Amino acid sequence: MRVRNRWLCLLMGAFGAAGTALAQTDAGFPAPTGSPSVIVSGAKVEKLFEADCFSEGVSVAPDNTVYFSDITFTKFCKDPTGKLPMGGHIWRYDPRTGQASIFRSPSGMSNGTKFDRDGNMLVAMGADFGLRMLAKIDMKTGRSMIVAGHYRGKPFNALNDISIDEQGGIYFTDPRYLGHEPVMADGYAAYRVAPDGTVQRVALDCGKCNGIVVSPDQKRVYIVSNDNGMFAFENLGEGEKTLSGHHLLQVWDRAPDGSLSNRRVLKDYAKDRNPACSGPDGLVADVEGNLWVAERCEHRPGIAVYSPDGKELAFISTGKEMPTNVAFGRGSLDTTLYITSGKSLYRLKVGKKGYQLP
Numbered sequence: 001m002r003v004r005n006r007w008l009c010l011l012m013g014a015f016g017a018a019g020t021a022l023a024q025t026d027a028g029f030p031a032p033t034g035s036p037s038v039i040v041s042g043a044k045v046e047k048l049f050e051a052d053c054f055s056e057g058v059s060v061a062p063d064n065t066v067y068f069s070d071i072t073f074t075k076f077c078k079d080p081t082g083k084l085p086m087g088g089h090i091w092r093y094d095p096r097t098g099q100a101s102i103f104r105s106p107s108g109m110s111n112g113t114k115f116d117r118d119g120n121m122l123v124a125m126g127a128d129f130g131l132r133m134l135a136k137i138d139m140k141t142g143r144s145m146i147v148a149g150h151y152r153g154k155p156f157n158a159l160n161d162i163s164i165d166e167q168g169g170i171y172f173t174d175p176r177y178l179g180h181e182p183v184m185a186d187g188y189a190a191y192r193v194a195p196d197g198t199v200q201r202v203a204l205d206c207g208k209c210n211g212i213v214v215s216p217d218q219k220r221v222y223i224v225s226n227d228n229g230m231f232a233f234e235n236l237g238e239g240e241k242t243l244s245g246h247h248l249l250q251v252w253d254r255a256p257d258g259s260l261s262n263r264r265v266l267k268d269y270a271k272d273r274n275p276a277c278s279g280p281d282g283l284v285a286d287v288e289g290n291l292w293v294a295e296r297c298e299h300r301p302g303i304a305v306y307s308p309d310g311k312e313l314a315f316i317s318t319g320k321e322m323p324t325n326v327a328f329g330r331g332s333l334d335t336t337l338y339i340t341s342g343k344s345l346y347r348l349k350v351g352k353k354g355y356q357l358p
Helices: 007-013
Strands: 020-026 048-049 055-060 066-070 089-094 099-104 110-114 121-125 135-136 144-148 161-165 170-174 190-193 199-202 209-214 220-226 247-254 260-268 278-284 291-295 300-305 313-317 324-326 336-341 346-350
Touching: 007 089, 020 144, 048 089, 055 161, 055 336, 066 110, 066 336, 089 220, 110 161, 110 313, 121 161, 121 170, 144 170, 144 190, 161 278, 170 209, 190 209, 199 220, 199 260, 209 291, 300 324
Parallel strands: 055 110, 055 324, 278 324
Antiparallel strands: 020 048, 048 346, 055 066, 066 089, 089 099, 110 121, 121 135, 135 144, 161 170, 170 190, 190 199, 209 220, 220 247, 247 260, 278 291, 291 300, 300 313, 324 336, 336 346
């Protein structure tokens, strides 16, 4: 998740409305472009659902139910009276009925979500009255468990995104974009929870680490840096500007023990031909290892599809909306791509099958 000061007026105008299930309609975005092996001819992005505030962290359960976070920035996102801040939600969307409902609220200010091979939901919880921890929800009982609550006795900044390797190790990133809580961590970092529960810091050289994904062959880990130069964007005053840091798509080699080494930059967004880009956000991989990256570039917002080595293969525009994350369906819906953008959930039929844990 990443927001800049110029977004505040747009966000404030979006707050306060109740979530609304929509007919599955053409979103009105420009047609996707690129390789016909990636883009299905004639396919259009459909708008499925409109939430309260800021959609993020989409993931798909084993039964193909779709879940995503609604991040309710407490300074701006109020209840219908306009007085009380909302506490964050996780929405559940059923593609069979087209209906959406609240799965969990308050959400601990959830951001990224993922499902493990047992069908339990992992949740990266952030700051701004959030729980700042990695939690697991037993989807059969509804009980929550703390997977990682601190590192070396210090609370995390604000957990952002999650990926799981085939050993059961859980990678997550820990940047910080908003919130009043004190910052006590050593810095921005990516972590891995080993199968025995040990929390390891696996990358400090990832910039303001955001989206993360393990490659299907388990040999690489991709992490984006999205650095807006601020711990709490909501405190920026009128006319105040930050000095942004790195906006990068990066890759590391992954060892069998889960450790990372040999960092390389696949894309430096500062070198884009048009520099108006708020950087990359969430990303996922298809079964061939191609990356589907939500890019918050003002001149071209949308989902860019890259080969494992960073060659652009296709682009899915989200119009003027800034996308945040992506996820693939499962089984018979494994070529369905779900997108969170603005405060809504979208869907598109694509030409590649999404990667899921075996």
